[in-house]
Amino acid sequence: MNSIVFDSSSIISISEKCFIKVLEKLSQKAELAIPKKVEFESITRPSHIKAFELNALRIQTALSQGWIKSIQLEPEFLQLSLRVKETANSCFFINNRPFVLIQDGEAETLALLRQLGASTLVIDERNTRMLIEDIQGLHSYLQARIAGIMKNEQKIAELKKMLSGIKVCRSSELIAWAFEKGILESELQKNKESLEAALYAVKYSGCAVSEREINDYLGNF
Amino acid sequence: MLKKLIQESESLRQLFKRNKHFKLKDLSRQLIEEAALSDDRLKALMALIAYSLYKLSSKGHITKNPKWDFAKKEILQHLDKAVQELKSKDFREFESQLRLAVESISRIDSEISNYAHSTFEKARAKLASNAYALGLSLGQAAALTGADKKDLLNYIGFTRMHDEAGVGLGIKERLKNLEEVLSA
Numbered sequence: 001m002n003s004i005v006f007d008s009s010s011i012i013s014i015s016e017k018c019f020i021k022v023l024e025k026l027s028q029k030a031e032l033a034i035p036k037k038v039e040f041e042s043i044t045r046p047s048h049i050k051a052f053e054l055n056a057l058r059i060q061t062a063l064s065q066g067w068i069k070s071i072q073l074e075p076e077f078l079q080l081s082l083r084v085k086e087t088a089n090s091c092f093f094i095n096n097r098p099f100v101l102i103q104d105g106e107a108e109t110l111a112l113l114r115q116l117g118a119s120t121l122v123i124d125e126r127n128t129r130m131l132i133e134d135i136q137g138l139h140s141y142l143q144a145r146i147a148g149i150m151k152n153e154q155k156i157a158e159l160k161k162m163l164s165g166i167k168v169c170r171s172s173e174l175i176a177w178a179f180e181k182g183i184l185e186s187e188l189q190k191n192k193e194s195l196e197a198a199l200y201a202v203k204y205s206g207c208a209v210s211e212r213e214i215n216d217y218l219g220n221f
Numbered sequence: 222m223l224k225k226l227i228q229e230s231e232s233l234r235q236l237f238k239r240n241k242h243f244k245l246k247d248l249s250r251q252l253i254e255e256a257a258l259s260d261d262r263l264k265a266l267m268a269l270i271a272y273s274l275y276k277l278s279s280k281g282h283i284t285k286n287p288k289w290d291f292a293k294k295e296i297l298q299h300l301d302k303a304v305q306e307l308k309s310k311d312f313r314e315f316e317s318q319l320r321l322a323v324e325s326i327s328r329i330d331s332e333i334s335n336y337a338h339s340t341f342e343k344a345r346a347k348l349a350s351n352a353y354a355l356g357l358s359l360g361q362a363a364a365l366t367g368a369d370k371k372d373l374l375n376y377i378g379f380t381r382m383h384d385e386a387g388v389g390l391g392i393k394e395r396l397k398n399l400e401e402v403l404s405a
Binding site (some may be wrong): 042045105206 | 258259260273338353354355356357358359360361364369370371372373374375376377378379383384389390392393395396398399400402403405
């Protein structure tokens with residue numbers, strides 16, 4: 001069974017809209033894993049805030065029941081997470097200072113993929129996805145917004161090597177998968193309107209999917 | 222750098238004192254952009270104060286409340302002391318005075334605001350979304366303002382910013398990749 005690693009953004013989006021049962025079904029097909037830092041961000045920290053506690057408890061239940069596993073990085077991969085973070089945060093600079101792009105949670109998620117020998121990352125956040133798939137596109141995005149942002153080609157090449165082979169999917173693809181497999185049928189009719197509503201629900205929970213992408217996909221039905 | 226920070230601190234105090242709500246909002250935007258580019262948490266704190274004060278002082282039911290005048294005086298005292306500490310290059314005391322101003326903001330907000338979710342917490346999510354729009358990652362943007370990621374995700378979800386980024390692989394292509402992993 002292959003492993004799939006989740007970033008906190010995707011696990012929060014999915015559980016926020018009560019689709020966490022989709023992950024339970026997915027866990028019958030693949031091992032679902034998060035690093036400890038993501039456990040902290042999606043359970044420990046929000047569990048102390050009343051407004052977010054219910055969502056944190058939903059994810060906690062998934063961990064307790066064992067269909068999502070929180071995994072400690074081994075020392076070698078903890079070192080890798082530090083290298084990933086250092087390299088990613090050296091790719092761009094402004095006024096001779098590095099432009100900080102990612103944090104520990106994102107770096108640990110990327111290192112956990114390597115530890116598990118996995119290739120699929122579920123992440124709703126935009127920047128890390130662009131770092132993996134289209135770092136030059138990320139530079140163009142930043143250039144359009146930040147005057148004078150420069151890139152370090154050597155660090156970009158190093159990062160590309162570190163992140164090669166990683167395939168990204170988002171909450172939107174998990175919803176599409178669940179829809180096609182009939183997993184949502186206990187609460188939603190299997191029709192285009194339900195699929196559209198479910199995809200927009202995760203979009204409004206922060207999943208970095210565009211309206212155009214949703215419409216293109218809905219065009220298949 | 223110090224001269225600019227002093228000017229910005231003085232602007233914050235003056236704009237609040239003179240009820241220049243929309244200029245406070247502009248200042249908060251300027252400060253959060255500067256904070257995002259230099260990963261400067263102190264400047265981010267100033268941005269949060271400017272935004273919270275813009276929100277509070279532009280609401281009639283707050284400014285007409287008899288408790289507001291006292292709160293405003295207290296907040297101004299902290300902002301004034303913060304400027305003085307900054308001029309003395311005492312950054313620790315500068316931050317301490319800013320945090321006291323935040324306490325005063327939170328106190329008056331919880332006493333007279335109509336909302337359970339505080340103005341300061343809303344400011345964290347709002348300004349973190351500005352930093353995310355600028356190009357920071359979700360985690361970095363949340364850390365800069367102290368916003369909760371879920372709060373930030375919800376805020377971002379209702380903006381158009383994910384419609385503005387170029388389309389890479391679409392849902393169909395990513396779904397195909399997922400299916401391959403699940404069937405292996």
